[in-house]
Amino acid sequence: MSTSTDQEDTLAMLCDSLARYLDDQHSLPQRLHALAQADSAPPPFWQGLANELGLLGVALAEAQGGLGGGMAAHAAMMETLGGALAAEPYLSTIVIGAGLLQRNPGAQADVLLARAVAGQAVIAFAHTETQGWHDRAEVQATLVPDGDGFRLDGRKSVVQSAPWASHFIVSARSSGSAREQGGLSLVLVPRDTPGVRMRPYATRDGVRAAEIAFDGVRLPMDALLGNEGGALPHIEQALDEGTLAVCAEATGVMRRLMRDTLDYVRQRKQFGVPIASFQVLQHRLADMHMALEQAAALTSSVAELLDDAELGAEQRARAVSSAKVAVAKACKAVGQGAVQLHGGMGMTEELAVGHYVRRATLIEGLFGPASWHLRRVARLQASAS
Amino acid sequence: MSTSTDQEDTLAMLCDSLARYLDDQHSLPQRLHALAQADSAPPPFWQGLANELGLLGVALAEAQGGLGGGMAAHAAMMETLGGALAAEPYLSTIVIGAGLLQRNPGAQADVLLARAVAGQAVIAFAHTETQGWHDRAEVQATLVPDGDGFRLDGRKSVVQSAPWASHFIVSARSSGSAREQGGLSLVLVPRDTPGVRMRPYATRDGVRAAEIAFDGVRLPMDALLGNEGGALPHIEQALDEGTLAVCAEATGVMRRLMRDTLDYVRQRKQFGVPIASFQVLQHRLADMHMALEQAAALTSSVAELLDDAELGAEQRARAVSSAKVAVAKACKAVGQGAVQLHGGMGMTEELAVGHYVRRATLIEGLFGPASWHLRRVARLQASAS
Amino acid sequence: MAWKLSPAETAFRDEVRDFLARELTPELRVAGRRCSGIFNDYEDGIAWHRILAKRGWSTPKWPVEHGGTGWSPMQHYIFASEVSTANAPRVAPMGTGMVAPVIIAFGTEAQKRAWLPGIRSGDDYWCQGYSEPQSGSDLASLQCKAVRDGDHYVINGTKIWTTHAQYANKMFCLVRTRSGGKAQQGISFLCFDFKTPGITVRPIISISGDHELNQVFFDDVRVPLDSLLGEEDQGWSVAKYLLQHERGGAWTPMLRERLRRLHTAADTAFAHRDAGDMAAADMALRLAEIECAIDAVEATELQQLRAQARGEPPGIRPSMGKVLGSELRQRITELAVEIAGPQAAIDMPMADCELDDMTVPEEAVFAMSAYLNDRAASIYAGTNEVQRNIIAAQILK
Amino acid sequence: MAWKLSPAETAFRDEVRDFLARELTPELRVAGRRCSGIFNDYEDGIAWHRILAKRGWSTPKWPVEHGGTGWSPMQHYIFASEVSTANAPRVAPMGTGMVAPVIIAFGTEAQKRAWLPGIRSGDDYWCQGYSEPQSGSDLASLQCKAVRDGDHYVINGTKIWTTHAQYANKMFCLVRTRSGGKAQQGISFLCFDFKTPGITVRPIISISGDHELNQVFFDDVRVPLDSLLGEEDQGWSVAKYLLQHERGGAWTPMLRERLRRLHTAADTAFAHRDAGDMAAADMALRLAEIECAIDAVEATELQQLRAQARGEPPGIRPSMGKVLGSELRQRITELAVEIAGPQAAIDMPMADCELDDMTVPEEAVFAMSAYLNDRAASIYAGTNEVQRNIIAAQILK
Structure with a gap:
């Protein structure tokens, strides 16, 4: 229950400057304009974060040139980015990508990590497959030894930020059948590697993702991250940290939705009075507020917990899933409430609320919906008792 | 979708006279007074129903001296009885007891059926056991051949109306282990049979039930109802019909709760205005109303469906479970809403609402809560597709 | 739930099925399936309307003298069910279901002659x-x-x-x-x-x-x-008459069809799961919950049909139907998004989903479109807050 | 969720545990376990209060000069958790938690001398x-x-x-x-x-x-x-001060203890089920839902403790706590009734449940008593409707 106050202050200062920067460079019209042109590289704010602000390393270990802020720093960054709908590619490149590289060091990994922090590389984590639903071991892509390296084959689906990425970290099966816990490996694949095909598209929140096909992709030995066949614990950790990161992002997204909705009901009049005077709407706002406050409080508690080096994988899973449940519930309550209270205007692309609601909706499902995480908590409870 | 209008009219007339009789003889104070003394026989209204009104046979087949009203008649009776909190022992003696006897005729059964309809016998269905939760095949009581008859051993729990009963219909295992589908039998056990011990108590709705021990109870050959080992389908049907009967009862219970609550919020003033003027309470009332109307509509549709002679057991189960889900949800919405809208007064035994709420609460769980029935619907869906 | 039909009702259902099998083209079925909003776009909607018109079924609820079919309420319900099941395009009702009833109720003979035929034929x-x-x-x-x-x-x-x-x-x-x-x-x-x-x-x-x-x-x-x-x-009295009319009609046929799609989608999503995996079992329970909720709405709608047949005024039933139907519809699309999994995030025209070996599941794209569109179901045609006000006012009267 | 404690906090927790192991008698534990209302009756409550008073822990939240313990907010939270886990009787707070704070804030020296000691000792x-x-x-x-x-x-x-x-x-x-x-x-x-x-x-x-x-x-x-x-x-200002105070305090320790009982009850209820039976698995999911909901409330309560330690005014947090805590408590008792099954209907004193070979499960009787009592949780101490009005007024300001 104790945090270094100094570090908290530093972090708050950095996030303030980030927020100001985003206000200035990444307003909603600027965002829409930039995304319309962001077919193959992230929008310009990304370079600003890396170069002008130098913020990409705040969470990373000091050994890697970071500030050692850990998950608490990721959470603070993501919340601020969420407030401006700017989470990608921080999530894929830094939280997940750099996280995996940090924990699986090596010549290639170290170089890429440094480049990512400097804004020179964008990483996408190519893990999900079409048939997987949210099962983390459901990997059919294969990695087989081939000469003095490997051969990678398989399909990955909805790879976030892929069209912007310079590198993919790809999960594949060295052995075992789909859904088996063992036998998974991670490899680093530069985007322009022969045999990589991409079908890029926008996602509902306006950013980019892709289907990716790896057909007979030949990789050198040192493309392997970590141990062959032992990647699942790393995948689990990366996805748990990604989950908590979007939980923190959700706080930023929902605070904006809440603010806009409160503003709207105060000024919108029907039947001669502001609609804020209707008790049913007041209670709905109270419920939205409580859902948001609970999600935010639990998310920051769990972020702190995750920075405990002695934390076991099951405790981490349990805590992250609980946070995701609260966040998914809150995203539903706040997102749906924001639309309903805006009436028809909430259904359009013309106000910010429509854009924030779509991101909130995607966050509900990202890394598994509430039902998936509830079942995980139940499973962990059974194995703990 | 067609019903005989004549029969509907007759039934409506009979229920009207029943309602008037209950108003007159079974008001809430009369009920409480009668129940306080009803340790070993049903309250006096029961004799009135049987003799003055001659209503106990309306649902039964004409061959048994009934009016052939079927489930629609049971539903109409139960709804009316529910409106006066007077469902037992109609439920145990007529819906379940007479239903089982009708479908398992024989010398003993025929005599008891006639006596039950005449109000001379009260039947309790001793089926549930402590370990059973709501599983209908979870029976550990045993029935073994013994000389020229049987020997019955086992424990039954929360046997509704048992302290009032002259006869028990007992489920027991002729073969197989607990939860096996086959091997269940039904036997008729007069209350004063040696080896029968009872622990009587009140239930939360003010009526009576008991734990019963059968220790080495010797029964003649003709105590057996139907085929040895083949009772489960009969048990299922009896419990499904019992379930639908309490669904109909719930309509009566909830209509009274709704009426009292509407009256209360119209006259109760806080902050200088009737609390009915608060929009949040209005919407809660609207939701209670909708839950009740849906439950009532589905219950009467299903009652009609059950009178179709060609209906299969799975279709029956599916329909009854769906009705029970709607009813359990409505009981929760209406019961909890009635207490909340009555404030402190709803928490006391001083108004009718406190008594009706307890019955509504028990109905939620009777014959299985919503969750149990939902799982049954899911199972039937899987087996149907 | 399978309600019992009379022999005449069964015959009518078969007649509708035959008609659909014959006249509803594969292209129109695809259009119906892809309609994630409230109505199909003009082109597909009107194409289907004209086919219905040829059969005399484009305005079944109108009085017979103006071109209605004279069906019983149950026949309307059966028709709506069959049409939903067949994935026929959903025709926007502004003509047939909204303005036409008020023209019939309030219009002069000249106005009826001027406006009704064009609605019925689909020319307007x-x-x-x-x-x-x-x-x-x-x-x-x-x-x-x-x-x-x-x-x-x-x-x-x-x-x-x-x-x-x-x-x-x-x-x-x-x-x-x-x-x-x-x-x-x-x-x-x-x-x-x-x-x-x-x-x-x-x-x-x-x-x-x-x-x-x-x-x-x-x-x-x-x-x-x-x-x-x-x-x-x-x-204002014309406007209110229209609103009352607009809220009528059964939600269940569409809800049942959407639920069928959920079952199919869930079967696909969890096809490869181990027996020990709970995802499929958990989802089955939630689908059962929707199924039971539809049963309950359906029972009230059938009750309403009977009341209508007896000539009873609709009272607050249309408001109840609006609230129950729209919120259940929203729950269905919520679940559809969940079943669709990560692919629900993809934003592309449904017609583009199929592409060589990198096809994107159309149903996932549909799910999110429908979810987002359905947020409006509790807003349009009188918000659900207003409907609950109406219901409360009536029961508190 | 297991939150990280500092070494000092761990030591304090152990001290409380030792105390409870030594001083909380088996009879009082039974009384605590059977308390299905808000507080234990006088006899058991006051017996426990006097034991606490002897240790100097009967009025921990009071200012130290009047006999408070001077604990940190986290210590109060740990104390409440341990006391709940041990099933200590719940002492009615009208003296210690309600009137005492207003006597301390508004009373004359003479009034403080007259009234506080009797509250602290349990004589009054x-x-x-x-x-x-x-x-x-x-x-x-x-x-x-x-x-x-x-x-x-x-x-x-x-x-x-x-x-x-x-x-x-x-x-x-x-x-x-x-x-x-x-x-x-x-x-x-x-x-x-x-x-x-x-x-x-x-x-x-x-x-x-x-x-x-x-x-x-x-x-x-x-x-x-x-x-x-x-x-x-x-x-009125005194009254409002009291209401504010009344709504403070953490709900989580009690909620966690109730959830532990649910797990035990569910394990018993479903002990004999087949692997293929879904009842146990379905219930596990609902228990997980409660567990996660408690985590979320706990996080806000811990946040509130920190804010309190920084001297921030409570604002609408007590109203949020009341709504969240009471509604979660109600959900827990709903589920308890469901787990108890048919036996939940039985109405008898808990002390009578055990009887030879026809014992009735005490937990089932407790479940229904608690359920019925808990209907009041959203009514007393300011209805949840009033609390939501307060929250809305604040965020709309």
Whole structure:
């Protein structure tokens, strides 16, 4: 229950400057304009974060040139980015990508990590497959030894930020059948590697993702991250940290939705009075507020917990899933409430609320919906008792 | 979708006279007074129903001296009885007891059926056991051949109306282990049979039930109802019909709760205005109303469906479970809403609402809560597709 | 739940099925399946409407003398169920279901002759001018003005949320013909040619990316005096009659069809799961919950049909139907998004989903479109807050 | 969730555990376990209070100078958790938690000397006179009157929902000392001997069959003038201060303990099920849902503790805590009834459950008692409707 106050202050200062920067460079019209042109590289704010602000390393270990802020720093960054709908590619490149590289060091990994922090590389984590639903071991892509390296084959689906990425970290099966816990490996694949095909598209929140096909992709030995066949614990950790990161992002997204909705009901009049005077709407706002406050409080508690080096994988899973449940519930309550209270205007692309609601909706499902995480908590409870 | 209008009219007339009789003889104070003394026989209204009104046979087949009203008649009776909190022992003696006897005729059964309809016998269905939760095949009581008859051993729990009963219909295992589908039998056990011990108590709705021990109870050959080992389908049907009967009862219970609550919020003033003027309470009332109307509509549709002679057991189960889900949800919405809208007064035994709420609460769980029935619907869906 | 049909009802159902098997083209079925909004777009909707019209089924609920079918309520219900099951396009009801009943109730013989045949045949396509930017739930506060000038009304102002205005050639519209007095007074109901000069249409893109809605601007739009339906300044009673009508109709057929799709999608999503995996079992329970909820709504709708057949006034039943149907519809699309999994995030036209070996599941894209569109179900046609106000007012009376 | 404790906090937790292991008797643990209402009855509650008092822990939240412990917010939280886990009796807070803080804030030195020690030791047992039959949520409309007559106030009127009035020897009470003006004006806060002549108590039996509540009648009850706490006619500010205090405190420790009982009950209920049976798996999911909901409430409560430690005003946090805590508590008892199965219907004293070979499960009887009692959790101490009004007013400000 104790945090270094100094570090908290530093972090708050950095996030303030980030927020100001985003206000200035990444307003909603600027965002829409930039995304319309962001077919193959992230929008310009990304370079600003890396170069002008130098913020990409705040969470990373000091050994890697970071500030050692850990998950608490990721959470603070993501919340601020969420407030401006700017989470990608921080999530894929830094939280997940750099996280995996940090924990699986090596010549290639170290170089890429440094480049990512400097804004020179964008990483996408190519893990999900079409048939997987949210099962983390459901990997059919294969990695087989081939000469003095490997051969990678398989399909990955909805790879976030892929069209912007310079590198993919790809999960594949060295052995075992789909859904088996063992036998998974991670490899680093530069985007322009022969045999990589991409079908890029926008996602509902306006950013980019892709289907990716790896057909007979030949990789050198040192493309392997970590141990062959032992990647699942790393995948689990990366996805748990990604989950908590979007939980923190959700706080930023929902605070904006809440603010806009409160503003709207105060000024919108029907039947001669502001609609804020209707008790049913007041209670709905109270419920939205409580859902948001609970999600935010639990998310920051769990972020702190995750920075405990002695934390076991099951405790981490349990805590992250609980946070995701609260966040998914809150995203539903706040997102749906924001639309309903805006009436028809909430259904359009013309106000910010429509854009924030779509991101909130995607966050509900990202890394598994509430039902998936509830079942995980139940499973962990059974194995703990 | 067609019903005989004549029969509907007759039934409506009979229920009207029943309602008037209950108003007159079974008001809430009369009920409480009668129940306080009803340790070993049903309250006096029961004799009135049987003799003055001659209503106990309306649902039964004409061959048994009934009016052939079927489930629609049971539903109409139960709804009316529910409106006066007077469902037992109609439920145990007529819906379940007479239903089982009708479908398992024989010398003993025929005599008891006639006596039950005449109000001379009260039947309790001793089926549930402590370990059973709501599983209908979870029976550990045993029935073994013994000389020229049987020997019955086992424990039954929360046997509704048992302290009032002259006869028990007992489920027991002729073969197989607990939860096996086959091997269940039904036997008729007069209350004063040696080896029968009872622990009587009140239930939360003010009526009576008991734990019963059968220790080495010797029964003649003709105590057996139907085929040895083949009772489960009969048990299922009896419990499904019992379930639908309490669904109909719930309509009566909830209509009274709704009426009292509407009256209360119209006259109760806080902050200088009737609390009915608060929009949040209005919407809660609207939701209670909708839950009740849906439950009532589905219950009467299903009652009609059950009178179709060609209906299969799975279709029956599916329909009854769906009705029970709607009813359990409505009981929760209406019961909890009635207490909340009555404030402190709803928490006391001083108004009718406190008594009706307890019955509504028990109905939620009777014959299985919503969750149990939902799982049954899911199972039937899987087996149907 | 399978309700018992009489032999005559069974025969009618088979007749409808035969018709659908014969007349509903594969292309139109695909269009129906991909319709994630409330109605299909003009082209597919009107194509199907014309097929129905040829069979005499394009306006089944109208009085027989105007071209209705004279079906029993149960026949209407069966028809709606079969049409839903077959994935027929959903035809926008502004003509057949909204303006036509008020034309029949309030129109002169000349107006009926002028407007009803075009609706029935599909030659005319109507849009509705009710809401304004400042008048949503509080419809009576509307400000769009019509002033008499010789043989014409001159309309100035704006209407919003005008579904399919981009396709319409006719509009019915509430305008203020007199100010002062109670807000409900001085409103008139006009029907006119939507191609009249001075009308401009601004598209409104919804959060699902669809273009169904528009804002309409009137700049000295001159429409003839016989555009007036009912009496001048008495349009509020016409408007209310229409709203009552709009809320009628059964939700269940569509809900059942959507649930069938969920079952299919869930079977696909969890096809490869181990027996020990709980995801499929958990989802089955939630599908059962929806199924039971549909049973309950269906029972009230069937009860309503019987009451209607007995000539009882609808009372608050349409409001109940709106609340229950729309919220259940929203729950279904929530679940559809969940079943679709990560692919639900993908934003692309459904027609583009299939592509060589990198096909994206159309059902996932549909799921999110439907989810986003369905957020409006509790807003349009009288918000659910307003409907609950109506229900409460009635039961507290 | 297991939060990280500092070494000092861990040591404190162990100290509390040792104390409980030593001092909490088996009889008191049983009493605590069987308490299905809000508080234990007098006898068990006060027995435990006296044990705490001996250790100096009966009034931990008071200022140290009056006998508080000076614990950090986290220590209070740990203490509450351990005490809940050990099933200690729940002591009614009318003295320690409700009237004492206002005596400390508003009382004269003489009043503090007169009233605080008896609360701390357990010699005095207080009850609260706030609500009246016509004044529930609208507390300010209260009518119970006190008129000055020489050295005394003469009280006439009635109070309702008076918890444990049948045990009390002291009462704090809101009375109207002046009429006219705003409802909030002219109210005074009196503290007096409950054995004063003219006071009668009528029991109110709750739907759980318990007798916790009463109606109190005042018939020319004469209490000395120094019964007045704070200023005459200014009692509303005292009353509000108390309400704010009443709503503080953490719900999580009790919720966690209740959830542990649910797990145990579910393990028993489903012990014999087949692997293919879904009942246990379905229930596990719902228990997980509660567990996660408790995590979320706990996180807000811990956040609140930190804010409190920083000296921030509580704001709407107590209202949020009341709504979240009470509704979660209600969900827990709903589920408990479901797990208990058919036996939940049984109505008998918990002490009678065990009987030879026909024992009835005490937990089932507890479950229904707790469920029925907990219906009041969203009513007392300011209905949840009022709390949501407060929250909305604040965020809309």
